[in-house]
Structure formats: C-alpha cells, structure tokens
Amino acid sequence: xxxIDERLAKPxxxxxxxxxxxxxxxxxxxxxxAFFTVAADQFLSGDGVATWLDDASTLGIMAVAVSLxxxxxxxxxxAGVMTASTSLVTAILATEAGLNVWLALLVSLVFALAVGAxxxxxxxxxxxxxxxxxxxxxxxxxGLNLGVTKLVTGTVAVSGMRGTDGYASAGFVFASTVDxxxxxxxxxxxxxxxxxxxxxxxxxxxxFGNWVFAVGGSAQSSRAVGVPxxxxxxxxxxGTALAGWLVGSINILRFATVQANQGIxxxxxxxxAAVIGGCLLxxxxxxxxxxxxxxxxxGMARQGIVFARWDNDWFMLxxxxxxxxxxxxNNAFRRxxxxxxx
Amino acid sequence: MTSCRxxxxxxLGAVAAVLLxxxxxxxxxxxxxxPTANAPLxxxxxxxxxxxxxxxxxxxxxxxxxxxxxxxxxxxxxxxxNADGDPGNQAKLIDNxxxxxxxxxxxxxxxxxxxxxxxxxxxxxxxxVITINSGEEHSAEYGALTHVGQSETxxxxxxGKRFKQLGKAKLLCVIHEAGNVGQAQRCDGxxxxxxxxxxxxxxxxxxxxxxESRIRGAVRSDPSIDAVLTLNSQVxxxxxxxxxxxxxxxxxxxxxxxxxxxxxxxxxxxxxxVDQQQYEQxxxxxxFLKLYRDNANVVGGGKPVLTGPDLVDKxxxxxxxxxxxxxxx
Numbered sequence: 001x002x003x004i005d006e007r008l009a010k011p012x013x014x015x016x017x018x019x020x021x022x023x024x025x026x027x028x029x030x031x032x033x034a035f036f037t038v039a040a041d042q043f044l045s046g047d048g049v050a051t052w053l054d055d056a057s058t059l060g061i062m063a064v065a066v067s068l069x070x071x072x073x074x075x076x077x078x079a080g081v082m083t084a085s086t087s088l089v090t091a092i093l094a095t096e097a098g099l100n101v102w103l104a105l106l107v108s109l110v111f112a113l114a115v116g117a118x119x120x121x122x123x124x125x126x127x128x129x130x131x132x133x134x135x136x137x138x139x140x141x142x143g144l145n146l147g148v149t150k151l152v153t154g155t156v157a158v159s160g161m162r163g164t165d166g167y168a169s170a171g172f173v174f175a176s177t178v179d180x181x182x183x184x185x186x187x188x189x190x191x192x193x194x195x196x197x198x199x200x201x202x203x204x205x206x207x208f209g210n211w212v213f214a215v216g217g218s219a220q221s222s223r224a225v226g227v228p229x230x231x232x233x234x235x236x237x238x239g240t241a242l243a244g245w246l247v248g249s250i251n252i253l254r255f256a257t258v259q260a261n262q263g264i265x266x267x268x269x270x271x272x273a274a275v276i277g278g279c280l281l282x283x284x285x286x287x288x289x290x291x292x293x294x295x296x297x298x299g300m301a302r303q304g305i306v307f308a309r310w311d312n313d314w315f316m317l318x319x320x321x322x323x324x325x326x327x328x329x330n331n332a333f334r335r336x337x338x339x340x341x342x
Numbered sequence: 343m344t345s346c347r348x349x350x351x352x353x354l355g356a357v358a359a360v361l362l363x364x365x366x367x368x369x370x371x372x373x374x375x376x377p378t379a380n381a382p383l384x385x386x387x388x389x390x391x392x393x394x395x396x397x398x399x400x401x402x403x404x405x406x407x408x409x410x411x412x413x414x415x416x417x418x419x420x421x422x423x424n425a426d427g428d429p430g431n432q433a434k435l436i437d438n439x440x441x442x443x444x445x446x447x448x449x450x451x452x453x454x455x456x457x458x459x460x461x462x463x464x465x466x467x468x469x470x471v472i473t474i475n476s477g478e479e480h481s482a483e484y485g486a487l488t489h490v491g492q493s494e495t496x497x498x499x500x501x502g503k504r505f506k507q508l509g510k511a512k513l514l515c516v517i518h519e520a521g522n523v524g525q526a527q528r529c530d531g532x533x534x535x536x537x538x539x540x541x542x543x544x545x546x547x548x549x550x551x552x553x554e555s556r557i558r559g560a561v562r563s564d565p566s567i568d569a570v571l572t573l574n575s576q577v578x579x580x581x582x583x584x585x586x587x588x589x590x591x592x593x594x595x596x597x598x599x600x601x602x603x604x605x606x607x608x609x610x611x612x613x614x615x616v617d618q619q620q621y622e623q624x625x626x627x628x629x630f631l632k633l634y635r636d637n638a639n640v641v642g643g644g645k646p647v648l649t650g651p652d653l654v655d656k657x658x659x660x661x662x663x664x665x666x667x668x669x670x671x
Contacts, residue, residue: 047441055434146520156521159455251430255456261521262428306438312424313398 021278022290024330028276029297032322036304043307046183053185056299057192058083058247060292062266063273064192064199065243067291069236070274071203073216073283074123074130076237078115078137080266082244085141086112087252088149088260091158094165101166101253109245115141116241120234130237142264149260159257167253175254188250192292195243199288212236216283273298276326278334285334297326387420388446388635390628391439394425394475395432395452401575402598402620406474408669409624410448417632429456436460439469446470446631449486450623451477452524458484470634472627475620476524478646487634488642490626492618492650494524498531500651501571501595501616506536508593508613510569513540514560518547518577525573528597532571541567550580557584561592568592575600575615582611599654599671604663607656617662618650621670 036043043052062079069076086108093104119137123130149156161167174191177184203209211232214222223229252258275281276297277290301322305315392410396403407423414421422444426432429452437460439447447464451457454477464471465485473481473489481489505513513536515529533540543560545553557580561567570585570592572578578596585592596603597616606612626647633639641647654662665671 042442045441047437051434051438051441054437055431058430149521155523155526157453157523162455254459255430255433255453256458257429257453257455259429259453259521259523261519262430303434303438306422306424306435307442309422316398 021285021287021330021334022293023278024326024333025277025290025293025297027329028322028326029293029300032297032300032304036300036307040304040307040309043304046181048303048307050183050185052299052303053189053296054299055303056296057186057188058250059266059269059273059298060192060295061188061195061247061250062240062243062270063277063291063295064196064288065240066267066270067274067277067279067286067288068199068203068212069240070271070279070281071216071283071286072212072233072236073219074233074236075134075271076119076240077131077134077267078119078141079134079240079244079270080263080268081138081141081145082112082115082241082263083248083251083266084145084258084260084263085115086245086248087258087262088145088158090249090252091161091258092148092152094167095158095160095163096152098165101161101164101170103166105170105249108248109242112241112245112248113238116238117234119241120230120237123237124230124233138267142261146260156261157257157259161252161256170249171253174250186254188254191246191250192295195246196288196292203288208232208235213284216285218284269298272323276323276330278330294326297322387418388632389420389422389442389444390414390446390448390631391442391444392421392423392448392624392627393432393435393439394423394450395427395429396425396450397427398425401600405669405671406620406624409621409626410628411624412670413625413628417629419628419632421628429453433457433460436464440464440467443467444469445635446472446628448472448474448624448627448631449477450475450491451480452522454480454484461486470631472630474623474627475618481646482644487640488630489646490623490630490649491646492648493646494527495531495534497597497616497618497651498528498533499535500531500653501528501597501614502532502535502537502540504535504614504653505532505569505571505595506538508569510536510593511538512564512566513538513569513571514543514557514567514592515540516543516545516553516557516570516572516577516581518545518553518572518574520544520546528573529571539566545577545580547574547577550576553577554580554584554587557581558588561585561590562588565590570594572596574598575603578603578612578615579606582606586611599662599666601663601666604659604666607654607659608663610656614653614655616650617652617654617671619652619671620649622649 042048066079089108089111090104093099093107094101119134123133176187211227214227215229215232219229273294274291276294277287279286394403410421410423424435426435433456440463447469449461451473461471461484471486473486475491478489478491478493515532517525519525529542545556568591570581572581575598578594579602581594594612595614596612599615599617603612603615630641662671
C-alpha cells in the first residue's frame with residue numbers, strides 16, 4: 001500500500017458505503033421497520049403500509065427541501081407555518097372570493113415564492129443568522145394567518161373547499177388516491193418520491209448542487225471562486241417555500257378545511273427528519289434521499305406505536321429516544337467516514 | 343446536455359401520467375355497496391379505538407381517557423386511546439384504526455370537514471363510528487351511529503345566561519387556543535346568552551404567566567368589565583389571581599373542572615364552572631358500541647346524547663369535588 005498514493009487507492013465497497021450521509025438513516029429505517037413488523041399485527045398489511053407512508057409523505061416533501069437548505073448552511077423556521085399560510089390563501093381565495101381553485105393555487109404559489117425570496121434576501125442583505133430572520137417570518141405569518149382568517153371569515157378556520165370551482169381537477173392532482181391491490185394510497189406519496197428524486201438529482205448531478213454544498217461549506221471561499229452565493233441561497237429559501245406550498249395544497253385539497261393555527265411546530269420535525277437523514281446542523285454535508293428516509297422513520301414510528309397499541313402517553317419519550325439513537329448512529333458513521341477519507 | 347435533461351423530464355412526465363391514470367380524485371370516490379374484506383370481526387373481544395383531538399397531558403382529555411378505559415375494563419372491551427390536535431394527523435390516526443380493523447371507533451370531530459374522508463372510510467369498512475365532544479352537526483351525515491357530547495354553542499349560551507342572571511354588565515371571554523373552532527363557538531354562544539357587551543381576549547395556555555398578566559391588563563384598563571369567562575380550568579385559576587392583583591370586582595366563571603376550580607368555587611373566587619361531564623364522553627360510546635355489537639342497540643333516536651352542560655356552583659361543588667380528585671369529573 002505504501003507504493004501507491006493513498007488518494008488514488010480504491011476504497012473498499014463497505015467503506016464507500018459508510019461515507020454516504022444517508023447510511024445511518026437507512027439502517028435506522030430498516031430497524032424501525034423490522035421492529036414494528038414483529039411488534040404490530042397490521043403494520044405490514046396493505047392498509048397499514050398506506051397509513052405510515054401517508055404520514056411520512058407530507059413530512060418527507062418538506063424534509064427534502066429543508067435538507068437542501070440546511071446543506072446550503074441555512075435554516076427556515078417559517079416552513080411549518082408556511083404550509084398553513086398557503087392553504088389559507090388558497091382557501092380564502094377559492095371560498096370567499098370565488099376564484100377557481102387553480103387560480104387560487106397559482107396566487108398562493110406566488111405568495112409562497114415571494115416569502116421565500118424575502119427570507120433569503122433579508123438573510124443575505126443583513127447578514128443576520130437565518131434562524132433569527134425566519135423566526136421573524138414564522139411569527140409574522142402566524143399572526144397573519146390568524147388575523148386575516150378572522151377578519152375574512154369571522155371564525156378561526158376556512159372550510160367549504162369541496163364546493164368550489166375546479167376542486168375536482170385540482171383534488172385529482174394533489175389529493176387523490178391510487179388503488180393498488182385494493183388498498184388506497186394517497187397521491188402525496190408519489191409527490192414525496194418525486195420531490196426526493198428531483199432534489200437528489202439536483203444535488204448530486206447539477207452545477208447548482210455543487211453550489212449548494214459549496215455555500216454551505218464556506219460561503220466566503222465559494223464566493224471567492226465565483227459561486228453565486230446570494231442567488232443559490234435565495235433559491236434554496238424559495239425551495240422550502242415551494243415545498244410549503246405543495247404540502248399546503250395537498251392538505252387543503254385533501255382535508256378541504258384549514259385551521260389558522262395549523263403547521264405551528266412542524267418546522268422542527270422537518271429539521272429532525274433532515275438531521276436523521278445525515279444533514280449537519282452546520283451545513284455543507286447531507287443528503288436529500290437521507291431526509292426522505294428520515295421522514296419515513298418518523299412516519300413508521302408514529303403510526304407503528306399506534307399499531308402496536310401502546311399507551312400514547314409514552315409516545316414522545318419513544319420518539320425522543322429513537323431520534324437520539326438515529327443521530328448517534330449517524331455520528332458514529334460520519335466519524336468512520338472521515339477516517340476512511342483520511 | 344439540454345436535450346438530455348429535456349428527455350428526462352419528458353420521461354418523468356410520462357411516468358406521472360401513467361400513474362395518474364390509476365388515480366381516484368377525492369370528489370370522485372364512489373361507494374360500493376358491500377363492506378370490504380376489512381370488515382371487523384363479530385366475535386371475540388371487541389376492540390374500540392378512541393381518537394380525540396386533545397393534546398397529550400391535557401387535563402380535560404385525560405378524564406375522557408379515564409372514562410373510556412374504565413368502560414373497557416368493566417365491559418371487557420379492549421380500548422385504545424390516541425390523540426392529535428392537528429386535524430390532518432388525527433385523520434391519519436383514524437386511517438390507522440381502520441387498518442387495524444377495530445370493532446368500533448370513537449372520534450371527536452373538532453374539525454369535521456378534515457376528518458370527513460377518514461370517518462366515511464371507516465363507516466364504509468363496516469366499522470361502527472360514534473362521534474364525541476364536537477362535530478355534532480356532521481355526525482349523522484358522515485354515517486356515525488350517534489353523537490355523545492355537549493353543544494359548544496349551547497354551553498356558551500348557558501354560561502352567558504348565568505352571568506346575566508348575576509346582573510353583570512360587561513363580559514370578558516378568554517380564548518386560550520387561537521385557532522380552535524370550539525372555543526370561538528363558546529364565546530359566540532356566551533355573546534348570545536349574555537346579551538350585553540362581550541369582549542374577546544386571547545392568551546396562550548402554554549404560558550400561564552403571560553395569560554395572567556394579559557387578563558390583569560384587560561380588567562385594569564377597562565374597569566367596566568365585571569365578569570370574566572375562561573374556557574379552561576387552568577386559565578380560570580390565572581384569571582382569579584389576575585382579578586385580585588388588579589383590584590377588579592370582576593367575577594370569574596369557567597369551563598371545565600379541576601381541583602383548583604373546585605377550591606375556588608368553595609371560596610367564592612369562581613362563581614360557576616360549566617362541566618360537560620366528559621367522563622361520559624369516554625364511557626358511554628364504549629358501552630354503546632358494545633350494545634350495538636352484542637344486541638344491535640342504538641341510542642338517541644337520531645338526536646345526539648347530551649352530556650352537558652352541568653353548571654357546578656357552590657351548592658353542588660362538595661359532591662362533585664370528590665369525583666374531580668379521582669379523575670372522573
């Protein structure tokens with residue numbers, strides 16, 4: 001081995017596997033899956049699988065977008081409330097203003113992208129941590145959601161989407177079910193797979209993906225080598241807003257109603273899923289597929305506990321222990337990965 | 343490169359189109375006549391899933407849970423209680439119960455429209471459903487056997503009426519969960535029942551110190567407020583100390599009981615508590631589902647079974663207080 005430069009040496013297959021950021025999440029997913037398959041009767045039935053995939057799907061869409069942003073070195077705390085804001089914009093325009101659902105969706109898309117761009121612009125313009133800036137937007141959106149909803153409808157929820165123009169066709173795209181072997185799977189699962197695939201491709205196969213890793217690793221050195229830092233980061237913030245819009249659209253068309261306090265606190269679940277999936281809180285390292293798997297673990301555990309008929313008083317404890325162990329496994333692998341690289 | 347990317351996009355589009363062809367839109371779900379293979383077992387122990395919109399550790403819902411579990415123990419029914427305050431997550435818990443092929447389902451419908459597809463899917467799978475607490479107006483429409491609960495609006499009206507009888511002029515209605523439909527209905531009901539001036543105040547239940555100072559600020563800045571209605575027993579205790587600190591003459595009435603409220607009614611700090619006897623909302627549905635399975639019994643005759651409101655005041659507080667302590671009132 002001394003004869004060859006170690007940088008040219010071909011790593012062993014196992015070592016090549018452990019350097020992947022999503023490996024910890026993958027192992028975690030297999031463990032959780034195996035555990036609940038044994039512990040709960042109906043976990044592996046068609047309806048059971050449809051239930052936990054459904055739970056994982058909307059969380060997964062957001063986690064994937066959030067993972068890209070985290071790799072780019074930023075946070076978005078407004079992501080959870082954004083899912084409610086976009087639902088509310090769509091619902092108010094469709095039910096109160098009588099707009100066609102598609103047009104309402106378009107307006108809320110523009111709204112979401114504008115908020116995302118604003119987040120990114122403000123972070124770059126002020127140099128403040130995105131944690132602070134998006135905390136501001138989080139609070140502002142929360143207030144807007146409640147204030148506007150009460151102002152327009154006189155109550156704290158908007159409902160009645162099922163009777164609006166274009167509901168059937170929009171619902172077909174965002175909230176229909178696919179029948180596979182007599183079991184109905186939510187179409188949000190397809191969106192989740194599509195978003196994860198698109199994000200993974202964007203991250204590892206395109207120039208933009210390289211920029212994302214670069215600005216997350218070191219914004220200054222990437223600026224020095226000509227990476228458009230501002231554009232990359234703003235686009236990433238718009239990405240989480242876009243995902244928020246997608247999930248908001250899926251929710252409003254599926255449940256046909258939206259409460260003004262929906263989505264609050266979910267932003268942490270997105271970050272948790274991304275971290276389980278191998279994203280570093282410091283940026284520059286992570287994986288979109290990993291985040292999608294992180295969401296899968298979440299969904300399997302959350303529904304698996306119900307399938308196993310455990311007392312739900314202990315649910316949060318289990319979730320916390322599971323998250324910690326997933327992150328610890330990740331950490332161990334990352335350390336091993338760094339040894340392999342050296 | 344460009345053409346290659348375009349090819350990929352086109353291929354993805356084609357795949358999506360094929361998959362979409364197998365889809366059923368939410369509006370286009372047709373009902374087939376026979377219940378599917380998911381039909382629950384009709385012999386052996388009855389399994390009942392209770393899915394509420396309460397949050398974990400909530401004092402009110404803990405009593406519902408106690409009621410359901412007590413009924414389960416007494417009647418030999420397996421009862422499983424789950425809860426999530428987010429309507430979407432609650433719908434998923436209902437789907438989960440259907441996937442488990444439970445023998446009966448008990449659902450609180452704080453947001454009926456969001457739960458509609460899941461509740462209907464349960465009914466369609468042949469699972470008898472009983473709604474509790476809220477969602478009375480949609481219960482029958484979605485195919486539930488019956489509804490067990492109190493009408494939030496009626497309960498609010500009763501509270502408002504009681505304040506009116508006490509000769510109050512201006513009422514402050516304290517909402518502790520912004521965005522909760524039921525709480526808005528209670529305050530609206532109180533407005534109707536009270537007839538006089540009613541003002542809403544929003545506080546955050548997870549921050550008791552803030553709740554107390556906001557109530558204090560409200561009664562101090564407007565001395566004409568002589569009645570405060572809180573919608574939760576914990577908030578009631580905050581309102582009592584807020585009124586005292588502000589030197590206000592306002593009297594407190596509240597929804598829901600706990601030992602603090604019982605003590606406060608004894609001392610006269612709280613004039614009444616609207617008790618919807620949620621223990622019954624846990625207990626009765628399990629009993630009804632058991633009777634339905636074993637004897638095809640139904641109750642209510644198409645009307646909801648009302649568990650409240652029962653206004654607890656100084657005259658009844660001693661007896662009720664005992665039951666509050668053991669977690670059944």
